[in-house]
Amino acid sequence: MKVVKFGGSSLANGEQFKKVIQIVTSDPSRQVIITSAPGKRFAEDTKVTDLLIAYAEHFLDYEDTSAIQAVIFSRYQEIAQTFELPADQLVWLKKELRKLQEKTYPNAAYLLAAFKAHGEYFNARLLTLILNHLGVPARFVDPREIGLLVTSDPNNASVLPDTYENFEKFKYGSEKLILPGFFGVTAEGEIATFSRGGSDITGAIVARGLHAELYENFTDVDAIYAANPRLVKNPYAITKMTYREMRELSYAGFSVFHDEAIVPAIEGRVKINVKNTNHPDRPGTMIIPYQEFTPLTRVTGITSSKHFAALYLHKFLLNKGAGLTLKILNILYKHGISYEHMPSGIDDLTIIFDKSQLTAEKKQAVSRDIRAALRPDELSWIDDYALIMIVGEGMHNRIGIMKDIILAISDHNINIHMINQGASEISIMLGTKSADADRAVKYIYEAFF
Amino acid sequence: MKVVKFGGSSLANGEQFKKVIQIVTSDPSRQVIITSAPGKRFAEDTKVTDLLIAYAEHFLDYEDTSAIQAVIFSRYQEIAQTFELPADQLVWLKKELRKLQEKTYPNAAYLLAAFKAHGEYFNARLLTLILNHLGVPARFVDPREIGLLVTSDPNNASVLPDTYENFEKFKYGSEKLILPGFFGVTAEGEIATFSRGGSDITGAIVARGLHAELYENFTDVDAIYAANPRLVKNPYAITKMTYREMRELSYAGFSVFHDEAIVPAIEGRVKINVKNTNHPDRPGTMIIPYQEFTPLTRVTGITSSKHFAALYLHKFLLNKGAGLTLKILNILYKHGISYEHMPSGIDDLTIIFDKSQLTAEKKQAVSRDIRAALRPDELSWIDDYALIMIVGEGMHNRIGIMKDIILAISDHNINIHMINQGASEISIMLGTKSADADRAVKYIYEAFF
Numbered sequence: 006m007k008v009v010k011f012g013g014s015s016l017a018n019g020e021q022f023k024k025v026i027q028i029v030t031s032d033p034s035r036q037v038i039i040t041s042a043p044g045k046r047f048a049e050d051t052k053v054t055d056l057l058i059a060y061a062e063h064f065l066d067y068e069d070t071s072a073i074q075a076v077i078f079s080r081y082q083e084i085a086q087t088f089e090l091p092a093d094q095l096v097w098l099k100k101e102l103r104k105l106q107e108k109t110y111p112n113a114a115y116l117l118a119a120f121k122a123h124g125e126y127f128n129a130r131l132l133t134l135i136l137n138h139l140g141v142p143a144r145f146v147d148p149r150e151i152g153l154l155v156t157s158d159p160n161n162a163s164v165l166p167d168t169y170e171n172f173e174k175f176k177y178g179s180e181k182l183i184l185p186g187f188f189g190v191t192a193e194g195e196i197a198t199f200s201r202g203g204s205d206i207t208g209a210i211v212a213r214g215l216h217a218e219l220y221e222n223f224t225d226v227d228a229i230y231a232a233n234p235r236l237v238k239n240p241y242a243i244t245k246m247t248y249r250e251m252r253e254l255s256y257a258g259f260s261v262f263h264d265e266a267i268v269p270a271i272e273g274r275v276k277i278n279v280k281n282t283n284h285p286d287r288p289g290t291m292i293i294p295y296q297e298f299t300p301l302t303r304v305t306g307i308t309s310s311k312h313f314a315a316l317y318l319h320k321f322l323l324n325k326g327a328g329l330t331l332k333i334l335n336i337l338y339k340h341g342i343s344y345e346h347m348p349s350g351i352d353d354l355t356i357i358f359d360k361s362q363l364t365a366e367k368k369q370a371v372s373r374d375i376r377a378a379l380r381p382d383e384l385s386w387i388d389d390y391a392l393i394m395i396v397g398e399g400m401h402n403r404i405g406i407m408k409d410i411i412l413a414i415s416d417h418n419i420n421i422h423m424i425n426q427g428a429s430e431i432s433i434m435l436g437t438k439s440a441d442a443d444r445a446v447k448y449i450y451e452a453f454f
Numbered sequence: 455m456k457v458v459k460f461g462g463s464s465l466a467n468g469e470q471f472k473k474v475i476q477i478v479t480s481d482p483s484r485q486v487i488i489t490s491a492p493g494k495r496f497a498e499d500t501k502v503t504d505l506l507i508a509y510a511e512h513f514l515d516y517e518d519t520s521a522i523q524a525v526i527f528s529r530y531q532e533i534a535q536t537f538e539l540p541a542d543q544l545v546w547l548k549k550e551l552r553k554l555q556e557k558t559y560p561n562a563a564y565l566l567a568a569f570k571a572h573g574e575y576f577n578a579r580l581l582t583l584i585l586n587h588l589g590v591p592a593r594f595v596d597p598r599e600i601g602l603l604v605t606s607d608p609n610n611a612s613v614l615p616d617t618y619e620n621f622e623k624f625k626y627g628s629e630k631l632i633l634p635g636f637f638g639v640t641a642e643g644e645i646a647t648f649s650r651g652g653s654d655i656t657g658a659i660v661a662r663g664l665h666a667e668l669y670e671n672f673t674d675v676d677a678i679y680a681a682n683p684r685l686v687k688n689p690y691a692i693t694k695m696t697y698r699e700m701r702e703l704s705y706a707g708f709s710v711f712h713d714e715a716i717v718p719a720i721e722g723r724v725k726i727n728v729k730n731t732n733h734p735d736r737p738g739t740m741i742i743p744y745q746e747f748t749p750l751t752r753v754t755g756i757t758s759s760k761h762f763a764a765l766y767l768h769k770f771l772l773n774k775g776a777g778l779t780l781k782i783l784n785i786l787y788k789h790g791i792s793y794e795h796m797p798s799g800i801d802d803l804t805i806i807f808d809k810s811q812l813t814a815e816k817k818q819a820v821s822r823d824i825r826a827a828l829r830p831d832e833l834s835w836i837d838d839y840a841l842i843m844i845v846g847e848g849m850h851n852r853i854g855i856m857k858d859i860i861l862a863i864s865d866h867n868i869n870i871h872m873i874n875q876g877a878s879e880i881s882i883m884l885g886t887k888s889a890d891a892d893r894a895v896k897y898i899y900e901a902f903f
Contacts, residue, residue: 256800331783350878351705408864411857426873429799
């Protein structure tokens with residue numbers, strides 16, 4: 006049995022639904038289908054998830070929501086009409102969409118989560134209706150019914166271990182099972198979503214929980230590429246890679262597959278096949294355990310991510326006091342900020358953050374507290390920090406890889422702030438200003454491919 | 455006025471004392487002299503500090519101490535005899551040496567500190583007696599008299615800020631002032647020593663506190679070398695370097711000058727001249743503020759230190775929990791262990807420690823606590839870890855420096871565990887197994903000199 010997940014662009018309109026149905030019905034083992042919400046149909050389009058967020062915000066601001074409801078409904082209606090689904094079969098959708106405003110929620114964050122989750126929910130129920138309409142036995146499965154339990158972080162939940170026990174009790178026949186991605190239910194019975202793009206996570210949880218032989222992840226690219234096609238012309242398509250390669254690459258910008266989705270796949274040893282809904286016959290990229298992997302290239306992928314910021318601290322004898330870093334981390338913890346990396350010199354420390362956590366106020370508060378606690382000689386922020394990851398199971402000789410990386414960028418006036426060839430055996434991390442990151446990826450790519 | 459400090463080998467016997475007296479009397483501005491305890495006279499000799507430690511241990515073990523007292527006394531007696539000092543002028547020394555056993559101490563750690571400190575104390579008083587005997591006006595200054603106040607860490611004290619206020623009140627004429635290095639007095643009036651080699655620290659504190667124009671540090675090498683002469687043949691002698699270069703180099707193995715002694719020198723902006731007691735006419739190495747420094751070479755020095763160990767941790771989504779590193783640091787804090795560096799990958803973390811803090815029991819306890827708190831997928835220790843530092847104010851183009859480093863070692867099968875080109879602008883740090891460190895230093899040296 007395979008679990009098959011379709012991304013938002015694969016389910017954006019009726020024409021895309023046709024491709025999805027063709028893919029699903031062409032292979033009886035493709036039994037469990039995870040839906041995203043309808044994505045963009047063209048570059049300027051708005052994803053249904055964003056429409057639902059706007060709907061929630063209008064409602065919370067006591068603004069009229071009839072126009073936005075109509076736009077959302079029309080997205081599903083257009084799909085239904087492609088398959089000549091009778092109009093009365095969508096009455097429930099219009100009603101449930103409106104009734105989102107009438108329910109009670111613990112707070113605005115849970116309200117937002119519930120609104121957002123309905124993009125996937127409606128799409129899964131609609132796909133079930135269409136399959137049944139076409140004579141394909143199919144059954145909608147609600148995450149609340151199957152027991153997909155998550156933590157009480159309304160918009161950034163994680164799966165709870167009990168989920169897998171619940172899945173063991175789930176009974177089904179040979180019909181297609183259609184599950185909405187992106188959300189689960191908390192211990193209190195509320196809807197909570199994973200982080201954005203979280204349908205990948207649902208797919209991985211379901212694939213693990215139902216012991217799938219394969220998790221097919223259908224999206225809109227033929228394969229995962231060794232570098233971003235916007236930076237490098239015709240990049241090398243990766244045919245096979247390991248879980249941990251995928252994880253390291255998605256951490257720093259490979260957006261094809263959600264990095265948190267790797268973990269359930271690893272835990273269940275479910276292989277992942279990233280494929281293209283528009284070219285389903287192409288092999289795509291297989292993500293497999295490293296025990297089954299023979300690297301063909303020294304480097305598998307190169308990526309950069311610009312969503313970082315860094316705090317630089319200098320103080321004489323900084324590393325002498327055993328408790329100094331502890332003080333810094335307690336300050337970060339107090340302000341609810343987590344850090345990504347913390348390279349240290351003799352008397353200095355750089356703390357690298359995911360920028361999305363930092364507001365001007367938080368930065369000021371952190372600076373003030375650190376100044377008071379540590380009295381540093383220097384404290385400064387680098388606002389546009391990028392991390393570049395060079396990843397490969399084939400990098401047995403890391404010093405040789407490093408040589409080629411350095412040779413590739415040393416003549417191009419690229420300022421490297423940090424080189425972190427730390428603990429990981431399969432990656433090298435560089436820190437640079439955002440402005441230099443794209444060029445660095447290009448030169449490094451050219452050195453290895 | 456210059457503060458002049460002499461190391462243990464410079465004061466090891468009567469012949470060395472002659473050189474010291476020649477140096478001190480040849481320049482009237484050499485007014486303040488800091489003494490070490492008598493060091494080794496030949497390779498197999500025992501330093502007086504180690505004899506005093508043995509004396510303390512014998513005493514604590516209720517063993518007979520008369521033999522060790524006699525050996526210690528003979529070291530000073532030999533020096534006195536070289537200058538034909540009348541025998542009755544050393545009666546006090548024999549008496550004070552014995553009376554160390556009769557005093558009361560808050561605990562064994564303070565007892566050890568007081569015993570140790572007498573190596574410098576006796577040498578300073580002896581040098582004063584000899585100078586007076588030779589007709590040179592000289593005055594012994596006790597750290598307790600001048601108010602050299604330190605923290606209540608009996609064997610690893612730090613200077614307290616009040617020291618500098620006390621120094622401002624200190625009155626003196628044109629006579630030579632002889633101060634013992636290595637120790638100060640706590641708020642409770644007890645003797646506490648700096649860490650081993652701490653006479654350098656006393657010299658820097660005194661130079662700052664008495665506003666010396668220069669701090670001359672006399673030892674047994676002609677200069678500070680760009681690499682360890684035991685690893686590299688005829689290494690380049692550094693004529694000038696900056697405070698922070700010296701600090702980074704001494705951190706990782708440059709043992710010529712105590713790294714904690716840099717800080718008072720910087721605070722007081724006192725230049726340091728490292729010179730050779732055996733060749734006092736040679737220029738030695740000047741350590742100066744970087745504002746006054748023009749680098750002549752890209753790299754100033756290369757050093758390695760093998761006294762490290764590393765703990766490797768791997769856990770999926772390790773860096774997701776904001777409080778995970780905090781938990782680790784709290785565990786280290788609880789066990790009284792400080793860490794040096796903590797390079798992190800996506801799902802892994804390496805923690806590098808000064809090995810001297812780690813016993814087998816502490817490692818077990820830390821492993822157990824971290825396992826319980828984090829449940830890592832992997833936890834392993836690297837017991838023989840070395841850090842290599844490449845330091846230079848001249849490394850404006852760090853990526854170019856890195857290129858040459860990598861090219862130098864890449865063909866020699868040296869396994870680099872970590873490259874930390876972190877926050878510091880004037881250094882690059884490599885982590886490697888101890889077995890590879892010496893070879894790496896050699897190849898890197900050859901690339902730059």
